[in-house]
Amino acid sequence: MQNLTLSWQNAGGAGVGLLAAAYAVHRLAPRRALAVLVLREVGLLLALFALWQLVGRLSLLSTAHALDRAEWIHRTELRLGLPDEATWQRAVTPYPVLVQLANYYYAIMHFAVMLVLLVWVFVRHRARYPWVRTTVVLVTAACLVVQFLPVAPPRMLTDQGFVDVAAQYGQSVYGAGIGPIRADEFSAMPSVHVAWSVLVAVAVISVSRSVWRWLIPVYPALTIAVVVVTANHFWADGLVAILLLLLAYAGQYGWQRVRAGRRPARQRAGAAEAPREPATR
Numbered sequence: 001m002q003n004l005t006l007s008w009q010n011a012g013g014a015g016v017g018l019l020a021a022a023y024a025v026h027r028l029a030p031r032r033a034l035a036v037l038v039l040r041e042v043g044l045l046l047a048l049f050a051l052w053q054l055v056g057r058l059s060l061l062s063t064a065h066a067l068d069r070a071e072w073i074h075r076t077e078l079r080l081g082l083p084d085e086a087t088w089q090r091a092v093t094p095y096p097v098l099v100q101l102a103n104y105y106y107a108i109m110h111f112a113v114m115l116v117l118l119v120w121v122f123v124r125h126r127a128r129y130p131w132v133r134t135t136v137v138l139v140t141a142a143c144l145v146v147q148f149l150p151v152a153p154p155r156m157l158t159d160q161g162f163v164d165v166a167a168q169y170g171q172s173v174y175g176a177g178i179g180p181i182r183a184d185e186f187s188a189m190p191s192v193h194v195a196w197s198v199l200v201a202v203a204v205i206s207v208s209r210s211v212w213r214w215l216i217p218v219y220p221a222l223t224i225a226v227v228v229v230t231a232n233h234f235w236a237d238g239l240v241a242i243l244l245l246l247l248a249y250a251g252q253y254g255w256q257r258v259r260a261g262r263r264p265a266r267q268r269a270g271a272a273e274a275p276r277e278p279a280t281r
Contacts, residue, residue, distance in 0.1 A: 009050075011046045011047075011049045011050035012046070012047060012050030012051075012054075014043075014046050015042075015043045015044070015045075015046030015047035015048075015049075015050055016043070016047065017043070018039050018040075018042050018043030018046065019039070019040060019043035019044070019047070021039050021043075022035075022036050022037075022039035022040040022043060025039065038122075041118075041122065041129075041133065044133075044137075045118070045133075045136075048136075048137055048140060048141075051141075051144065065150075066150040066151055066152040066186040067152045067156060067157070069149075069150075069151045069152070069189075070151055070152040070153070070154065070156065070157055070188065070234075071157060071160070073151070073189070073234050073236050073237075074154065074157060074160060074234065076236070077234060077235055077236060082235050083235075084161075085154055085162070085228050085231065085234060085235065086154070086160055086161035086162050086231075088225075088228050088229055089161075089162065089163060089165070089228070089229050089230075089231050090161070091229075092229045093163060093165065096169070099165050099169065099229075099230075100169050100171065102165070102226045102229055102230050103165060103166045103169060103171040103230060104171065105222075105223075105226045106166070106173075106193070106226050106227065106230050106232060107166075107171065107173045109223070110192070110193045110196050110197065110223070113196075113197070113200055113219065114136070114196050114199075114200065117132070117200050117203060117204070118132065118133065118136070121203065121207060125207045128203075128206075128207050131252065132199075132203050132207070134252060135199055135203075135245075135248050135249065135252065136196075136199065138248035138251060138252070139195050139196075139199060139241075139244050139245045139248040140192065140195075140196075142244040142247065142248065143190050143192050143195060143241065143244060146189060146190055146240065146244070147187040147189070147190075149189070150186035150187070151186060151187075151188045151189035151237075152185070152186055152188060153185070153186075153188040153231065153232050153233060154188075154231045154232070154233070154234055155167075155230070155231035155232060156185075162231045163231060164231065165229075165230055165231065166230060166232075188232065188233055188234070188237055189234075189236070189237050189240060190237050190238070190240035190241035190244060191227055191232075191233040191237040191238045191240075191241045192241065193223055193226075193227050193232075193233070193241075194220065194223060194224055194227065194233070194237070194238035194241040194242065195241035195242065195244060195245050197219055197220035197223035197224075198220045198241075198242055198245055199245055200216065200219060200220070201216045201217050201219055201220050202245075202249075204216040205217075224238055
């Protein structure tokens with residue numbers, strides 16, 4: 001399977017071009033507010049994606065102890081009584097069709113579903129779009145910061161019973177790389193797949209009023225199962241990702257409270273400075 005993602009150069013160039021186009025349209029045709037908004041949002045998301053790709057490559061500049069960290073995570077999980085991910089994987093590997101479907105799911109679904117979510121919220125629930133987009137930016141940026149510390153995925157711990165099932169079936173998304181090192185190989189902690197899937201579920205439940213929205217938790221549950229059985233992530237990778245997502249929500253909530261507190265103060269200051277009408281007899 002070819003890597004289905006854009007390179008950071010292409011994504012970054014496209015993002016900068018779209019942001020420049022948004023500025024040009026704003027200056028030349030200010031009434032085209034929707035066009036400006038679309039160009040700006042797509043440009044921002046592409047720029048964020050380019051940054052994600054770049055961080056994945058930069059983290060490869062120092063991969064020392066990445067395997068040691070992965071082994072420590074695995075030992076700690078077992079010591080805490082968490083299920084062994086290798087056992088989960090062994091339960092699925094006898095079924096090649098399930099394994100190949102899981103590999104495709106891992107490679108495609110997180111981007112596809114996130115794109116559908118953003119388009120749906122932008123088109124149908126415009127007022128909620130800034131909240132969803134800001135959450136995506138915050139949690140992804142937080143994941144990028146953590147990923148500067150390289151951590152190997154469990155599929156590299158072959159001595160612990162893990163198997164790289166994507167490579168086994170020729171479905172690996174890590175084909176391109178820098179020299180002998182494949183891109184993003186050591187960005188296992190935290191799992192952006194898990195963070196985005198939970199974000200999608202929370203957004204759909206919060207924004208939609210349909211009774212069908214309560215089925216969306218199946219998506220993050222399935223995503224967690226996939227990242228484990230494909231040996232791309234540990235349980236800990238998903239738990240840290242969810243924690244970062246909660247911090248992103250808390251940060252937005254705190255900022256809204258601060259803004260709400262400032263608004264009455266500005267209103268009182270404006271009322272005090274307003275000129276009084278002269279008294280009439």
